[in-house]
Amino acid sequence: MPDLLIELFSEEIPARMQASARENLKKLVTDGLVEAGLTYEGAGAFSTPRRLVLTLTGLTGQSRPVREERKGPRTDAPAAALEGFLRSTGLTLEQLEKRADKKAEVYFAVIEKPGRQAAEIVAEVLERTIRNFPWPKSMRWGAGNLKWVRPLHSIICLLGDEGGAHVVPMTIDGIEAGNTTGGHRFMAPARFPVSSFDDYAAKLRRAYVMLDSAEREAHIWNDAQNQAFARGWELVPDAGLLTEVAGLVEWPVVLMGAIGAEFLHLPPEVLQTSMREHQKFFSVKNPKTGRIEGFVTVANRETADGGATILKGNLKVLSARLSDARFFWENDLRVAKAGMGEWEEGLQAVTFHNKLGSQSDRIARMDALVNDVAPFMPGLNIDAAKVAAKLAKLDLRSAMVGEFPELQGLMGMYYALEAGEPESVAAAAREHYQPLGPTDVTPKALVSVAVALADKLDLLSGFWVIGEKPTGSKDPFALRRAALGVSRLLIENGLRAPLLRLFSAAAQLHVNHGSAASWEGVPADLLAFFHDRLKVFLRDQGIRHDVIDACLAMPGNDDLTLLVKRAEALQAFLGTEDGTNLLQGFKRANNILSQAEAKDGVEYAFGAEVKFAETDEERALFAALDAGAAAIKPAMAAEDFAGAMAAMAKLRAPIDAFFTAVQINTDNQIVRRNRLNLLHSIRALVGQVADLTKVEG
Known part of the structure; x- marks a missing residue:
């Protein structure tokens, strides 16, 4: 099974776009290949300032043949319907089959598509990907119509297996796919051929290019930490800046310098922001003084003087930037000490x-x-x-x-x-x-x-x-x-x-x-x-949406602290066996009551009377509701939701026993109405705590 290597080599890609670009390349290509009938075992995407790279392993050599049957119009259908079906299938009338279908005879089209070679599919998918790539911003250059984030110089599209590697033939706006790439812009600019991803990655490293952005980040961070430690300093963490800087260099070289003493009185946030925003410098703190006293810059090349000239130039620019910041600070202090009336x-x-x-x-x-x-x-x-x-x-x-x-x-x-x-x-x-x-x-x-x-x-x-x-x-x-x-x-x-x-x-x-x-x-x-x-x-x-809805339906829902307290207590209660079973009993009571009210056209909201109770279970439910009301009312007044729900939990067994022993819709209308009013008592009492009709299950 062949492996695929793709490299899109261009001018510098903005650092902020690289992560999404490599993921988009991976998704667009792999989705396109799978849709066309190819499969693969693994995929990896990489980026540097000048290249987007995709490697696929275990790619199938060709797509499988496809046989598709389509049902068409009846054989006695109007000519226009038949013509439309022929156009959609690309077949002639002689190629259609007639088959019995229920009481009529209909046309069937059998469309057979042979398998296609992987190279042909890869070329199609890659060209479509490049031409429709979702850059936030893109540009045209020269006389061509291709749009890319920066001018695209070369394309590697290489399929390789045990028998060797070959270039997938394709040309986009005059750029012909090949098997060569370039190394570091300054340290190894010459182009060189590659034969596989492993060969590509190894040769890039020899040409001063770290392909993996995660490796560049780790190298920058570890080297900067080591240099700071050697001076007794500490590197100030900045994950966003680390990712950005790793997207600016192909061969990171970490350099550390000291901030001029004349700027150390500035607030640390001013120093850090100025260095970060203007020069992409990391801040370095002296733990003994608590001040920002140093900086780290990352060069994109090694130099004969160990970076001394680069560091000197950066220090010159940094001093100018910090001089501006010092001027702003001192001018602002004058206004502040005067009471800020000017502002x-x-x-x-x-x-x-x-x-x-x-x-x-x-x-x-x-x-x-x-x-x-x-x-x-x-x-x-x-x-x-x-x-x-x-x-x-x-x-x-x-x-x-x-x-x-x-x-x-x-x-x-x-x-x-x-x-x-x-x-x-x-x-x-x-x-x-x-x-x-x-x-x-x-x-x-x-x-x-x-x-x-x-x-x-x-x-x-x-x-x-x-x-x-x-x-x-x-x-x-x-x-x-x-x-x-x-x-x-x-x-x-x-x-x-x-x-x-x-x-x-x-x-x-x-x-x-x-x-x-x-x-x-x-x-x-x-x-x-x-x-x-x-x-x-x-x-x-972690609070369920239906629990939140049950609490939002209650009075006082503009008191968010109370609302959350109620929701947390209700969720905890519903997570218990008593809570689950009480919910089922409540829903049963509410469903029977709602159906009876809809059927009879009345609301059964009158007080049920224990004298009409016919069973011990019925009388026990009356007693349980009285006891529950006596406990729930003061608990709600005190906003003791856990206490109120503990009182509700005691209703579980009496409600279960009531439904087991009693028929609600009995022929005795007095008893029926009394039992429906008793169900209303359940709904009203539980409804003081939360609207359980909103709870699922």
Whole structure:
């Protein structure tokens, strides 16, 4: 069985596109081959800045013959129907077969397709893959029509087995497939032939190319760690940067340098961000001082001087970049120490949204919303929270955040401390953006939580008031993330806040601002949006969707902390034998009751009377329901859901015994009505805890 080697050799592919490109190459080619009738044993995809590579082992030499039968029109069908069938099959009338089919005679087409050689199929599939490759961005060059991410120079398409290897004949826009490739652009640019994947990989390594991106990442990380350790430093982990840098080099050479002493006073995040964003440098920390004091750069070649010239050039550029950062920092400190009034005035001219006013307007609304969330946050220092709300976004006008927007909030913390604000206020500037996603940390400090809630409530209510909600996959203002953020802030801090009231307060502020004439319908619609986001989040936490629905159907579902507490207790209860059996008994009772109410056109909601009970099991159920009501009501009042469900569990045996001993639809209409009312008592009592009609099973 032959093996297949494909290499698409081009100018440098952007690092951010390489991982998806190699996976797309693998999927498109293997799917195409399988669809055409070939099979394979294994596949591997690789990428470097200048090449995408696919290797397949155990490829079948040819596709199997195919015999297909198609049923056509009746033999007495109109001529147009017969002509259409002939066109679809590619056969003539003489090649069709007549067969009896029930009461008529119909035409059948027998289409036989012989097996095809693997080379022919590979050429077809690869050409289709190249011409339709899903690059995020692509380009044309020269006089051809081919589009690729960067100019494509050569193609290897090689089939090999025990008898040798041969090139699959194919030409795309003047590029003829062959068996040669090039090595490292600078260290071994000459082209050379290859005969198999093993031969290809070995020769590439001798030509200073590490084919496997995972190997390049490991080499960079290990070498950088060793060099840092030798100096008594520590490499700052950065998985994203590591992947990116591994996509920039074919032969990584790790070089380490020291940051100039004149820059060491800068905040570590400033140093790290500047080096990462501008020069793709890793940061190196001195554990004795806790400062970022060094950097790692990765060259794409070995040099006679051991990289000294490269390192010297990088240090020169780095010093210029850090000089800019130092200027921004020192200029911002001047404004911060003066109280940041300059930035506060500047935000009046910064539009947040053309329908929602300026950033200054937004700060005023956040300040007001702190008053609304404060009653639900016992222990909150409301004065500190209001100061924090006014300062949290002032760093948006700072020079540093203007250069590095990703530092917003963090720089606000530094500047607030320089302005003499307490740590709780400064921390809120950094933390009020959190959580930024389902795995991000959630603030715990009350001042930070209050400002974070105000920020997100203002954002959500504003866009709901002006009617700009997320649609499909489009969510340009990250409103889904904001809703999940509010939910996590409340749940993870155990806060009991009625969202409908907070939505109303936040929406009213936008109406007062003139964003809309009314906020009618906004709170209810926003709550439904929150419930949808919460369901996704809780499902990821392992809570069943039907359990969530059973709790959402209960009163007070705008108190998310209460809602989650109820859902967790219900899921735990349903996971027990008592819970499973009680659910079955409840569903049976509810089904019989619902059918009787639909048939009779009445609601059996009147109190059942024990005097009409005819059996001991019936009387035992009355007693159990009375005892259950006596236990469940105070448990629910105390929000002791586990206690309420423990009381519900005691209903299991009496309900089972009742259904075993009693016929509901008896001929005695008085007894029948009383038993149906008794079933209603079961539904009503259990319904105080959760709507079990929503639970599956």
